[in-house]
Amino acid sequence: xxxxxxxxxxxxxxxxxxRSNLSLVLRAVRDEGEGEATRAGVAARVGLTRAAxxxxxxxxxxxxxxxxxxxxFSGQAGRPGTALKTARTGPAGLGVEVNIDYVSVCVVxxxxxxxxxxxxxxxxxxxxxxxxxxxxxxxxxxxxxxxxEQELYPVGVALALPGLxxxxxxxxxxxLGWNQVPAEELFAAALAVEHPGHPELPVRSENEANLAALAxxxxxxxxxxxxxxxxxxxxxxxxxVVIDGELLRGAHGFAGEIGHVVVDARGPQxxxxxxxxxxxxxxxxxxxxxxxxxxxxxxxxVAELEKRVRAGDERAVGAVAEAGRMLGRVLSGAVNLLDPxxxxxxxxxxxxxxxxxxxADEELTGRVVSGLWSPRGGRLRASSVAGDAARGAAALVMTxxxxxxxxxxxxxxx
Amino acid sequence: xxxxxxxxxxxxxxxxxxRSNLSLVLRAVRDEGEGEATRAGVAARVGLTRAAxxxxxxxxxxxxxxxxxxxxFSGQAGRPGTALKTARTGPAGLGVEVNIDYVSVCVVxxxxxxxxxxxxxxxxxxxxxxxxxxxxxxxxxxxxxxxxEQELYPVGVALALPGLxxxxxxxxxxxLGWNQVPAEELFAAALAVEHPGHPELPVRSENEANLAALAxxxxxxxxxxxxxxxxxxxxxxxxxVVIDGELLRGAHGFAGEIGHVVVDARGPQxxxxxxxxxxxxxxxxxxxxxxxxxxxxxxxxVAELEKRVRAGDERAVGAVAEAGRMLGRVLSGAVNLLDPxxxxxxxxxxxxxxxxxxxADEELTGRVVSGLWSPRGGRLRASSVAGDAARGAAALVMTxxxxxxxxxxxxxxx
Numbered sequence: 001x002x003x004x005x006x007x008x009x010x011x012x013x014x015x016x017x018x019r020s021n022l023s024l025v026l027r028a029v030r031d032e033g034e035g036e037a038t039r040a041g042v043a044a045r046v047g048l049t050r051a052a053x054x055x056x057x058x059x060x061x062x063x064x065x066x067x068x069x070x071x072x073f074s075g076q077a078g079r080p081g082t083a084l085k086t087a088r089t090g091p092a093g094l095g096v097e098v099n100i101d102y103v104s105v106c107v108v109x110x111x112x113x114x115x116x117x118x119x120x121x122x123x124x125x126x127x128x129x130x131x132x133x134x135x136x137x138x139x140x141x142x143x144x145x146x147x148x149e150q151e152l153y154p155v156g157v158a159l160a161l162p163g164l165x166x167x168x169x170x171x172x173x174x175x176l177g178w179n180q181v182p183a184e185e186l187f188a189a190a191l192a193v194e195h196p197g198h199p200e201l202p203v204r205s206e207n208e209a210n211l212a213a214l215a216x217x218x219x220x221x222x223x224x225x226x227x228x229x230x231x232x233x234x235x236x237x238x239x240x241v242v243i244d245g246e247l248l249r250g251a252h253g254f255a256g257e258i259g260h261v262v263v264d265a266r267g268p269q270x271x272x273x274x275x276x277x278x279x280x281x282x283x284x285x286x287x288x289x290x291x292x293x294x295x296x297x298x299x300x301x302v303a304e305l306e307k308r309v310r311a312g313d314e315r316a317v318g319a320v321a322e323a324g325r326m327l328g329r330v331l332s333g334a335v336n337l338l339d340p341x342x343x344x345x346x347x348x349x350x351x352x353x354x355x356x357x358x359x360a361d362e363e364l365t366g367r368v369v370s371g372l373w374s375p376r377g378g379r380l381r382a383s384s385v386a387g388d389a390a391r392g393a394a395a396l397v398m399t400x401x402x403x404x405x406x407x408x409x410x411x412x413x414x
Numbered sequence: 415x416x417x418x419x420x421x422x423x424x425x426x427x428x429x430x431x432x433r434s435n436l437s438l439v440l441r442a443v444r445d446e447g448e449g450e451a452t453r454a455g456v457a458a459r460v461g462l463t464r465a466a467x468x469x470x471x472x473x474x475x476x477x478x479x480x481x482x483x484x485x486x487f488s489g490q491a492g493r494p495g496t497a498l499k500t501a502r503t504g505p506a507g508l509g510v511e512v513n514i515d516y517v518s519v520c521v522v523x524x525x526x527x528x529x530x531x532x533x534x535x536x537x538x539x540x541x542x543x544x545x546x547x548x549x550x551x552x553x554x555x556x557x558x559x560x561x562x563e564q565e566l567y568p569v570g571v572a573l574a575l576p577g578l579x580x581x582x583x584x585x586x587x588x589x590l591g592w593n594q595v596p597a598e599e600l601f602a603a604a605l606a607v608e609h610p611g612h613p614e615l616p617v618r619s620e621n622e623a624n625l626a627a628l629a630x631x632x633x634x635x636x637x638x639x640x641x642x643x644x645x646x647x648x649x650x651x652x653x654x655v656v657i658d659g660e661l662l663r664g665a666h667g668f669a670g671e672i673g674h675v676v677v678d679a680r681g682p683q684x685x686x687x688x689x690x691x692x693x694x695x696x697x698x699x700x701x702x703x704x705x706x707x708x709x710x711x712x713x714x715x716v717a718e719l720e721k722r723v724r725a726g727d728e729r730a731v732g733a734v735a736e737a738g739r740m741l742g743r744v745l746s747g748a749v750n751l752l753d754p755x756x757x758x759x760x761x762x763x764x765x766x767x768x769x770x771x772x773x774a775d776e777e778l779t780g781r782v783v784s785g786l787w788s789p790r791g792g793r794l795r796a797s798s799v800a801g802d803a804a805r806g807a808a809a810l811v812m813t814x815x816x817x818x819x820x821x822x823x824x825x826x827x828x
Contacts, residue, residue, distance in 0.1 A: 164784055173786065227665055241751060243662065250753020251641055252786055260783040261747035274746075274781040330747070332688075333675035337748055338653060339664020365687040369674040370578055372587065372666055 018056075019406050021048065025056045026065055026405050028087045033406050037084040057084065063409040064090045065110065086110040089151035091319040091401045091408045094201065095159035095393030096140050096187070100124055100175050100235040103136045106390035107147045107154060108398060112218060114391050116146040129170075130190075137190035142196055155401060155408055157191070157201050158393035159183055160208035164234060166253035168205060174271035175236045206396065207260055208237025208389040209256055210247055215392030216344055217242055220384035225341040229334055229382070231258060231327070232347035233287075237279045241338065259283065261330045281326035284348055290319035305334050309355050317355055324356040328363025331380075335368050346383030353382045421666075432470075433820050435462065438618065439470045440479055440819050444500045444525050451498040470650045471498065477823040478504045479524065495673050500524035503565035505815045505822045508615065509624055509807030510554050510601070511574035514538055514589050514649040517550045520804035521561045521568060522812060526632060527807050530560040541585075543595040544604075551604035558609055569815060569822055570616050571605070572807035573597055574622035576650060580667035582619060588685035589650045620810065621671055622803040623652025624661055629806030630758055631656055634798035639755040643748055644797070645672060645741070646761035651693045673697065695740035698762055704733035716762050723769050731769055738770040742777025745794075760797030767796045 024046045029037040032045075043053040058326055060066040067083050088109055097104045101123050102161045107116040118139055124132045131390025140157070148152060161183055163173025168184035170176075191202060213230035216222065229239040237259030241248040248255045259279040260272050280286055288294070290303045291308065292315050308316035361375035365392055373379060401408045416717055442459045452514060459466040474480040482496050487602050502523055507680075511518045521530040532553055538546045554571070575597055577587025582598035584725040598617040606614060627644035630636065640659045646652040651673030655662040662669045671692040674686050681690025694700055702708070702715045706729050707724065722730035763770055775789035787793060815822045 014785070058726070082682040120693055127772055172783070195548060219434070243657065248657065251755045252753055252784060255751065255753040257750040257753075258781045260750045260781070262781055265743055272783045274783070329679055333744070333747060334751055336671040336674045337653070337669065337670040338662065339666055339671075339753065341665045346671065355523075367674070368677055368687045369586070369671045369688070370668040371687075 094399030213240035259315035503792030526657035
């Protein structure tokens, strides 16, 4: 996460400044990574005096956001400093991904590290939305119990949902068959039932591909890549646009729907109502169908596809290559429009890259107008994980804590 | 132009703060428009004290950036204030658009108002780039003479070029047949020859559709529209992406190339090297061809097309409708990807909107996945002018002046 220095207006009082600086220091320690942060290093990084940083660190130690351990050498001249780390206990974020054929829940700590993960593969199609969300709440409640055993206390929930999400509701999730589902409200009510006697957690929601893209941005080791298109192959084809390290949400929160860019105007009917969308050529169902694999149930079809492709099965390899061509064709348009640093493919595409990317790169090379696309350029790349919307969701919750730790300080963590 | 408050670091000295505040006040006066700005109004707008603003205004009056005229009633309680305006003389911006079949030069003043405009229709294809740029410099030199008569002194030049522009050069302008042309350098050298005895002007360059989009953003009366796709129909189809009031330049400066998004992978060969690009269906040449009009020379073909469409000529109307469908198809993908507030059509599309937009809207309505596109939504709109890259370029130069007027202050304006 970028350390955005919020400009403070002329009326910022001392308390506001201190709270902002506490956030700055906490984020600096987190960004330094394991055992590398010292007071001196943090001071240099954030541009405050050593004395100011020491005072801020003291408060963060007292309130349980930081811990201190042993001695470290700063690598520079001067005496060794004490190593600072973000606490592994205390406030945590809960991310709940409700996808077509699985629910995955993740709890992350202050560092954004996944500490609890519970995934259940099940088919959510054909089940009423309130039941699906109640099931997700039940799974979430179990992770809350695990989290508590690790002394992690979630301060909020973010739902990752495979559709158009805005204002707390799923406006449309064609592959789930959801329309105008008040997901946040339903989930919150279900969680109160499944996890009684606990403080109510604020719930927010976001498109799952957007959150997977944030996970990639925050934890994917992208280094200098700050602008990218993210595609995740699932039952649908999810997408997200990241520009200068920020997620593009769009005027209504619906940006990134690359799965519904048209490949062939007279192509097959899509669940979204249009025809010939990318999803109809490169989505999981289309891929399995083209490869002659029964797509039923819990990721088994995808595992079979990967197995056949690796074994050189001609039909499977051909199906993946054709999907790659269609991906490349649509991506060439997106690259001409946005000129991103990279295109990152996640979900089922990740393990198929050796067969998917050559035809995709060929299309891109032939169609990106700048001439700056080449298969050797490394601009088309696999995501670091197969898709981690749940972790992205959990980490999104933590951005609030990191932005104003004082608001989340607890007197005791028993 | 947005009043971006640059956050000042802790080391900002008093001089830096004052210069920044001079910029703030100057921009506030400009944004208030004709005869509406008062010291009190500016103070309220920028959040500085009345006394501070008075002192800043004094300096801006002395250095010739502001003028004062008569009395105005503020519309609020209190005594009437003196009306402030940006000066109509002094520093100015020079914008030079070199397009396929015309060169247009514009001089703008501090308010961004176009004060001199010289356009020559001529075919720049088949002429060596250095000759084209020398011709443009000759035209520019004439406008400099006109500007001087109005006591306007350009402080810089921006070139608007129909191609991929980066690092001062045109990497590729397929419709001009330019490759790797050091446009800034060639223009600067030519201007020194055409306009001898004058201080050398710094030259910058940018894609013409990007500058037309900036002109639309700054002067198009878009009000609450901060994110939009801009398309300009010319010999080519230019495009630009504006997000949150900022031009998206992309990783290499090549964003916005919507003219080269593929409509049909096996479609006609495009000059860019790809096949079936939008330009081959909705560019000027394709439109005129489909309408059965000889496209030769200086916009006459387009005038003929407009005439025939207005007269109800079936072939012409059909050609425009088909171009609209193809535009809508490609735009639906772009809207799914970016979810902009609006799509703005300029260039030759502007006068063709009554025939172009219904089929485009139909495609968009059927293919935008959010269901938030409707022909009545007003999201597809004509640009306020037919395309004003030259004014956008000239205004871009002025952003430097507005950002730090002190750097451009002249002791006397004789």
